Amino acid sequence: MNPRVLTAVAAGSGVIRREQLLDLGLSPADIRAQVAAGELIRLRRGVFTTGEHWTALDEYVGRPLLLARAAVTTMRRGWVLSHDSSAHAWELPILRPNDPLVHVTRPGFTNAWTEYRVRHHLARFSPSQVGWVQGLPALDLPRTAVDIARERGVVDGVVACDAAMQRGVTRLDLEAAYAIMTCWPGVRWAREAVALADPGAETVHESLTRLLVLEAGIGEPDTQFPVRTTEGIKWCDIRVGNHIVEAHGMIKLRPVADGGVATRPADEVARDQWKRERLLRDQGLGTSNVYWEDHWGARRAVAIERLRRDAAETAALRGAVLDERLARDAERIRREYGDRRRARPSPVM
Template identity: 45%
Template sequence: MRPRVAAFMASQNGLVLRRQARQAGMTSDAIDRLVAGGEWVAVRRGVYATAVLWESLDVHVGRPLLRARAASRNMLVPHVMSHDSAALAHGLPILAAAPELVHITRFGVVGSRTKHGVKHHRAPHRPEQLVEIDGIWTLDRARTAVDIAREHGLRHGLAACDSALRLGVSRADLWEAVAPMTCWPYVTVAREAVELADHRADNVAESLTRLLVLELGVGPVEPQFGLRDGSRVAWCDVRVGRHVVEFDGRLKYRPATQGGVATVDPELIRWREKRRQDWICGFQLGMSRITWADVQPHRWEATKRRVLREYDATRARYGTSIADLAPYVISAA
């Protein structure tokens, strides 16, 4: 590889623009041969990375982020990275939207358009909301989280705001980001996401689980409800009354060799989960278990009906007060 091309890639997250490669002395035919031969990958039209880099990136974060950076570096109009693309740059866990788009915000009045897989937002922002990440100007985490709420709705917005709080953004920062959006589209969704946000959600799945239980309207909802009895400790994702709701992801049952996180026999993990559930329910608590499929939009209402039915059964059997559990309850910070 030509030294100047390697230098461009080294300073641009592994990317080189076609016009930069030409400036470095490569011909169009040489570039096309590298792509056709599988040595380079066209991340976007006119923007390339090595196949080695591309194959090393995961499909959920690494590749979408590289595509966003490729689009940004290839643009001539003044802009900043925003919304989902900014979240990826910040390492902010979010609920992926479909279709996957690159999001940038341009200077001007409120409005937007989508072209060639890039959504151009025209919304004002303050200079102090800008941060530079790997050479690309990007809206900060607070503004990014509330923008996602306005753009995609409460499911996405709550997950983004929870993540922002978990990574050190304050609720005051989120409210400050929302404040200028007085008459902006869907600002009420952003306000609701900020109001409901909670740093105790460990991940996007727990954010969705809490939202589902909140929509039942059956009482105060507590994330990360902890119990201990001197011999063991357990944390439950969500509690309402004497009922807990646990999210089960398949990754914890799948061996690491198959893309999961299990480091022991999955059968042993299932046995431990059964014993854990027995121990929790031994405190006279009911339990619902939900999976990723259960919180998808087309299953959302059916899951709510099931969880409400299970909650009602727990309430009928044990009531709702947990005053008797005071010696065993531990609180998340």
Template identity: 30%
Template sequence: MAELHRYADLLSAGLTREQVRQRLDAGAFDRLSRGVYGVGADARHHLAALIRRLPADTVLGHSTGAWLHGFGDPHDIVHVIVPAGVVVPRIKGVVVHQAVLPVRAPVRIAGLPCAPAARCAVDLTRALRRMDALPVLDLCLRAGACRPEELLAEVALHGGLRGVCQARQLVRLADPRSECRQESQLRLLLIDGGLPAPEPQVWVRDRNGIPLYRLDLGYRERLIGIEYDGRTHLARDRLRSDRARMNWLAANGWRMRYFTDLDLYRRPDHILTTLKPLFLRS
């Protein structure tokens, strides 16, 4: 983490206001936040500058913490957690969460105080829509930010808080094998629709036990395979490969069904009505 300087410290070191302005104009350092300056600024430098303006017990959390732990995307809005009742200055672009539940054992990532990964994941799971929450949990596990037992231990602490019922349910469904957001959402749609939980990333093997194809989701014993196709076009070589794959799976008893973003987001009932008859015939 680059060295940060408060404006008052620069003046105390002998620089005049005009000299500070000149160094900013020349790119010698950057204004990271009100009254805080640094060199070679990136997103983490800006977060460090914001933390300097907040109370001592402030930690980064929610989506900001998830990003630092490796299972979220950077956002313009910064989310911080402070103890309940702490007075916090209003800063543009900063959302303050006054935590009734204290953050246990904060960690430091690149020098920044942050809520543990499990806390960030559970806080998000309580707040997000159900279909948006499970992908967060899956990615948290996939990224290795925490372990399933850590999620279970964390959600047990949130009793009585808003959204905890949803969090309890989804933590038990979280699976690191899902490789994208849509696969997680498709899996949840099937479970919520009354179907058994499908297995993510199912390897299909030939008669010699050699793995040939991997399916997004599947029911191995029933030979039902489900794929999410997010591609907007198919190159000729990819099309040939896919056709050979489809033919082999069909010849070996697999009943494959393919869905797109249109199915997942605009007509989810179509997915369920397409799959449920396969279970009746199993």
């Protein structure tokens, strides 16, 4: 491929328009031939990327964001990224919808329509709610999270709001974002999602697990609960009474090079997890593990029954109310460290 084309694609953050290709010396026949050969990928009418760049992007964030960039490249009239597309630009973790679309919004009376895989929204927003991220105009984090809740429901909304709060957005910020949405479609979902949001849910999996605990009706979830053990402080995903619920995913076993977080062999990571559960039991806590597949389909009902059974067994053995010693110690740890992200490594006791 012409090196000048590669330079232009890089300068355009992965996209290039047909007019640019023609200006760089390609003929219409050249463009058609390179598209047929897979050297160029047509993102939408008149906008392309290279096959190499497209292949290097992941299907969950990278490619949807590039499609959004291509869409905005051809638009006028003050469109900005919103909803899922804004979340991708801000690197805000969200659930992937069944039918991913590019989302853009511009000021106007509340309305929406889909055309050529782009969901166009008309809605009011203030200039202060627009920021530039990765070279694109996008609605800010509070508005993005609230819009996702309105568009896709409470579960998706809680995931987005949790993630936004993890990034420093407050509940007041989220409430302010939906304050103008009187009688807007889906605003009830937004209110519910904001009310349920918790910055202690550090991942999408933890957000979903917290909702699973609520649905099980075993108590109010307390996120990032610290427990002092004989081998230092252990921060637990969720606590209800004297029972700990941990969200486990393959990401903990997968090496960093393969997109995971593991820096040691999988068997060592699994062994440490079993050891961690023993340390928590030694402190008088029961444990349950929740896996990604537990959130969907028939597995969800099975997981809820398992949580209820495990929590009932713990309550029978340890009582339904958190042990005073654990409560006092957790309060001291939180007062000293704030939360797990700011906690310093704890010495072995």
